[in-house]
Amino acid sequence: MNRGDLNDLNTFLAIADHLSFRAAAAQLGVTSSALSHSIRQLEERLGVRLLHRTTRSVSLTDSGLRLLERLRPGMDQISDALEELKEERRRPSGRLRIYTQQWTAATVIAPVWQRFLSSYPEVHLELCVDSGPTIDIVAGGFDAGLAVRERVPDEMIAVRVTGPMEAAVVASPSYLAKHPAPRMPDDLASHQCVQFRIGRDGEIFRWRFERNGSRKFVSPRGNITVNTAETAIRAALDGLGIVYMLDALAEPFLRSGQLVRVLEPWSPCIEGAYLYYHGRRQPPAALRAFIDMVRAPKGRSGRRSLKNPF
Template sequence: MSQIDLNDVARLLAVTEAGGFRAAAQRRTDSASALSEAVRRLEEALGARLLNRTTRSVALTEAGARLVDRARPALAELAAALDAVSGDSGRPTGTLRLNVPTFVARHVLPPIATAFLKRHPGVRMDVTAQDSFIDVLAEGCDAGIRYEERLALDMIATPIGPRRQRFVLAAAPSYIAERGAPAHPNDLLRHARIGHRFLGSKALAIWEFERDGEIIRVPPEGPLTASTFEMQIAAAVAGLGIIGHFGEALAADLATGALVPVLDDWWQEFSGPMLYYQSRRHMPAPLRAFVDFVRAEGRTASD
């Protein structure tokens, strides 16, 4: 077997994660042709086809899938070791890869990430927004952000962003004028409900209410279900139905009166998001810096 260039293995991973050569090239400094040549070299060195190529997509062969499954965590560990060494100078350098829910990517992480990157100019942050729960290490990420009920038990968790949040229901004044306001969560079954589908998943976000020991779950079935917040909020403002969402996502429209509260005596509070990561003897320098930054910000916010 010919000598293997680990950079070519990394390029193969980039192509499979992006779903094609052109998409991978947009995320890297390599051109699509350079990525294709790297995969060809790797196949030639291994004596096995790794990708089935069509004009529109690429798919791993059985041999390619085996290689990717073994190589992804190995390369992640190698990157962590290099980052640990590079961080010995006291100024962390390298890439911090995070997997976060779409809501967190829009409403929680931006100010935290901006402040962190200004403080640590040697660090690059690569954020993937995805609502389904994944094995962050297997996907080549350093850490993830999720809510408490979806955290893996063997992970370390640190609060990030708001400590408490609320699930808020709202509708346009025009909708309330036409259909009336529900007085109880069970009344929602007679109303148009705008639903949220988790990005990267087929799961629908069920509305849940609890008061005085009574738990009521309502499926948000109605004229629109979407994974994009913009479509849901625009539909609600236009009077298409009642929307249920994180309070932060609806705050601006509630403040202007474009939306009005619905069933606010049933709104539920819940714990805010958590930064989670696996305990390692040699934590990558960018991750260590980010964890320390988040903890420091949390202590300042609680003072």
Template sequence: MRGSEFAELNAFATIAAHGSFARAAAHLRVSPSALSQTIRGLEERLGVRLLNRTTRSVAASEAGAQLLARLRPVLDELDAAVADVTAFRDRPAGTVRINAARMAAIRFLGPLLGRFYRAHPEIVLDVTVDDTLADIVEGGFDAGIRLGERLEKDMVAVKLSGDMTSLVVATPSYLARYGTPKTPRDLHQHRCINARFPTNRTLYRWEFEQGKKSVEVAVKGPLVLDDWDLVLRAALQGVGIAYVIDPRAQRWIDRGKLTRILEAWSPTFPGFYLYYPSRRQTPPALRAFLDFVRSHALA
């Protein structure tokens, strides 16, 4: 295979993984127009359309999906071969691509960025903050951080935090005006702050447990948000009752700005995990990142 043919196939696989010419071009560090020309040349040479394009999305055609299924293992093996060679370097180097839920990025990555750079100046961290439960393998990421109950299958997972507990909160002034719910069903009589899943755009049904009894409640209220930080901020402003999983809410409870309610019904769930695909040889740059985050998160 000539170098130009490999570059064309690699470009095709990258576009399919990112679902976007612009994102793939940024990943490959070429211009979108140059990348488009490369794919056009590949499709003309093969005589088939590999990508279906619209103004909003790019996806593999039937022929493209078939090619991608055989091509991806080959490219992964080439990446692993290069990683094996770079293991002989004295200092880890290269790019590590991370996909992290927003809450995880703020909690685990934000405080470490400066220290990680000083410890590993030759590693480039490419962080995508994403709450959509992306497939990190399909998206071309090296690792991810998310809640344990949402981990993808066949991943190596490292626990970064203990189990977490959901918190149902409201301001003291709201409760003084509208009363305090005693059971989850009482929420139907209250102004609640709805949260929307960014993945499928459905509203989150509030989950409760007491003993062996479990209840899901579809709440109503004046706000629908798809960002948990905004949910917490709205609760602090007295908009209504909020269901939050952000540990930062506890400090507002401790300060008396928020009051926790329905505590006996609040379930616990697995905390955050750092996870990555199982590989024959973990690249040194990724290993350095994994070790650094794990050591500081568990310190």
């Protein structure tokens, strides 16, 4: 069946419903002469007469009645399928796949996922948490990704979802009881620092410090290297050394006294996190709903209250 057959069959149904070319034309938004031409073409292709038509009336032939009986259920199914797709576009449902790093999962997704899934119970939220560099989310089959702005590919639409976020340098009270707290970034050279590798085979993260317009980078030294924020926190709690992390991730442990902050006057801010997705695709309703829930209003702080995962 080609597109012309489907259009002509739809025309036949409209005429059969109204038994009037004028009423069917009004429904379909075309002229009566166009409908007459479509029906004439359909009858010629089928080799049967489907309608009796005079200047005063329209009625179905026996062949037209048989075609209508067979055609109606199929066309109704097509119509229902299209309506379901329209409804899905309006109502969040289905799987929502997001590529995220651990820190954005903790600071962006975890604070809202209970409310999001309660609000949209027909959505299945799937997270791929990785510590590596940004990947091609389209090739990976993801609806969206989360990253800092400079890691968002140029062709993507980016939506800011956190305000500026402050870095924090922390250690456990047990570690600081044995080692004097550093007062300057250079003092870290005499400390055990938990190093952070970006991804599986990436470079070791350099610690950035800022104060009064002065910026300083430190390459930490220590006898343990991790590649997830969760493991870095665990190492700090166990007294293995000093850790550089987001203040939002350290907050619950600072509040409980399990960790202590050092070098606070040197703590820099990062721009915050962005949710990004491909601009050439129509975003599904689930993604639009998620963006509405996590979008950062102007001036909102990046600090969130997080539960202690340990």
